[in-house]
Every structure is written in C-alpha cells, then in structure tokens.
Amino acid sequence: MRPRNIEKEESIRAVALKIIQEEGLENLSMQKLAKAANVSPRTIYIKYENKEDLLIKLFIDEVLGAYEAAVLENFDENMEFSAGVKRLWQNSFRYFRHNRQAFTLMQYGKSSPLLNKAFRERDIQEGQFFAPIHRFLARHASAGTIQHFPFQVHRALLFAPLFDLINEYIEHSDRPAQPITDELLLDCCQTVISGMLIKTNKHQ
Amino acid sequence: MRPRNIEKEESIRAVALKIIQEEGLENLSMQKLAKAANVSPRTIYIKYENKEDLLIKLFIDEVLGAYEAAVLENFDENMEFSAGVKRLWQNSFRYFRHNRQAFTLMQYGKSSPLLNKAFRERDIQEGQFFAPIHRFLARHASAGTIQHFPFQVHRALLFAPLFDLINEYIEHSDRPAQPITDELLLDCCQTVISGMLIKTNKHQ
C-alpha cells in the first residue's frame, strides 16, 4: 500500500488558510486551492468529503481547537479574578498576533452560516470548549466578586472589546503607526475588569 | 422616455437583504436574486454596475447609512457621558432588533474584504460617519470624565460588547427563552460605563 504523504495534507490546510486570509473565504475555490497547494483537486476529496467538510475541519481543528489550547495556557480557574482575565487577554493577543490566519477565519465564523453550523454539528458547545473559563466566571459570580450574568453576557463584556482591539491591531500591522500596544491593551483590560468588579467598599 | 420602475429597484434591494439574511452572503447570486425579485438579470445591471457595486451600495445605504441615522436619534454630543452612552446603546438595540437583515450584513462587513473596501472606496471614515460620537468621546476625555484613548479603542470598549449581545439576542429570537432583555442590556451598559469612568473620589 502506498503510504500517504503527510506534507500534502498539511499543504492543503496551510494554503487554504493563506488564501482565506489574503483573498477572503468567498474567494477560496477547490481548484484554486489544489493548484496553489500543488496537488490534484481529486486529492483534496480523498482527505475531505467535500468543501464544507474541509472548511468545518479547518475551523474546528486549526482555529477553535488551537485557540482553546493557547488561551488556557497558564490559566487556572482558581485564579484571582483580575489576574485570570488579564492572563486570558494576554494569551489571546499573543496567539492571534502570531496566527492572523486563524483570526481571519475566526471572524468569518461570526457571519458565515456554514461555520456557525460547525459548532452544532460537532456538538461543541462554548461551555465545553471553554469549560475552565466558564467555571472561573461562575465561581467569581457566586463569590460576589462580579455580577451574576449568563455566560454569553460575561463573554461579551469581558472579551468582545479584546477581539475588536486585536482586529484593529491586525489591520494596522502593515502601516507605519501601530496604535495597539501591549501597554494599551493592559489598560483596556483593566478598564473592562474594573467595570465588572462589584465595589463593596463604596457608598451606593 | 420610459420611466424607471421604482418598485423593481426596491424589490431588488429588499430581496437581496432577505437572501443574505436567510442563506448568507456567499449564497447570493445575481441569477437567484433576479428570479426571487421577479426581474430579469439584465435589469439589475441597469441599476448597478456589477455585483460588487450592488453589494457596496446595499452595505452603505441600507446598513451603514440607516444605522447612523438611527443611532444618533435624540443623541447630542453635549450630553452627560452616562446618558449619552445609554442612548447610543438603546438606539442601536432598537434599530437592529427591528432590522435583522441590516445586522447580518453589518457582521459580514467585519470579515468580507469586499465590504471592508466599501469604507475606503467611498472615502467614508468612521470619524465622518459617526462624527458626533467622535466629538462626544473626545470632549469627555478632555474633561477628564473618561480616559484618553484613540477613537477605535473607545469604540471597542464601549460598543463591542453591545454588538455581541445583539448577536446573542438575534440568535435566540426564535427559541423558547430569550436571555437578552432590555433590563439586562441596561445593566451591561452600566457595567461598561462604570469601567470607563475615572473615579476621582477614590483612593489610588
């Protein structure tokens, strides 16, 4: 039996991410991908059922899975609130700054119906994907450190600004001035945290 | 001279938005649109140069322009900070709750290279589009009510969570339980505001 060439499989994935970043998801075609990855179109169909399958696997494995691993590095659900959130911000920024392709596809996940479907198909709830963060927030809400909110609301308040800022960073990365610095990001993180904290020592 | 039929033009736009919301931007084709709008494909090309032109005009006129008008209703750049931000949140939520098609296309604007291009092509900077908000924030930063940040950073901190929450609202709108209520939104808005405010009467 002929052994499969792992390089080809990796090339397909890498080139797909590259095309999506450079030309957009809507300009990724199987034939263009095959040519750019130096592979026959048919080869892609040996490794993936169809285009949808390829995109979903790319999204889950290369983007969601890889991001989950990166964001939880040195994070512990028992951390103090402020330290924990800062760690998550740091990890996210560090990951996406060096993996812009992943960030681009992640953004598509918010608009494309296909990628939205990916969550449900694989039965991956955000609660499962980011379970430690989920528990971290639930614990601090119970302890009275922060307000009680549904998880999605906590996520919106704590991390939506971060993604906007990363997007801004990436858009400015090939321009002369970069407004988004590590220091600024830390300031922003502190701002977000201080809004969330319940101030027990304050009148009213 | 034969007068143009305004109904057809409106039908084209309305049906395009509808298809984008129901099937996604990537599934909008000129032929499908023509058939659904009960119009010949050529008719679309009388009114729009090409598909790109159609999408950009849809995006600018029906989404950005309409949103700008809605968000600034009863907003005055001289308002007190907290009241101003709350008004902007309220207006945004009210607008998108009743114009989900606009929200869907707006989300595509964050990933699609084509729609990103739309801003630059028409020379519409966000500063122009939302000039009163820009001045509102600059004034409060100068007055020391809030921290000094670039506009994009203010926007990320104040409004990125809102868009996430609206997205959550829309995704749950045809399910039994709706976690996002007006009251919750006001709570979130207050949280965001209190993070931004500089507390002059506080130790450290």
Place this chain on the structure above:
DNA sequence: AATTAGTAAATGAACGTTTACTTACTAAAA
C-alpha cells in the same frame, strides 16, 4: 532474492451546473 498480487494514494481530464455578465430585442414614454 525475485516476482507477483493487492491496496490505498494520488492524479489529470473531464462532468454537469452555476456563475457573473451580454446580446439582441421589445415596450413604453417623451
């Protein structure tokens, strides 16, 4: 050690369909 059978990997060329867009024409008003 040499030969052969079997198998999955990989391919180039093509399939039928859909794409964005046009051509050649008619309808309707100035």
Place this chain on the structure above:
DNA sequence: TTTTAGTAAGTAAACGTTCATTTACTAATT
C-alpha cells in the same frame, strides 16, 4: 422618432465534484 427600461435567451469562464487510471508501496508466494 428618439430614448431609455426591461426582458428572454444567451455567453464564456469558473464552480464543486467525479472518472478512469497510474503510482508507490507492502506482503505473500515462489
């Protein structure tokens, strides 16, 4: 009669996908 709006029926090119075949290797048999 001139001008424009609108259409039905196209176009070539690109699309996702498949066919028939070859390649590269393993394992069994000589």
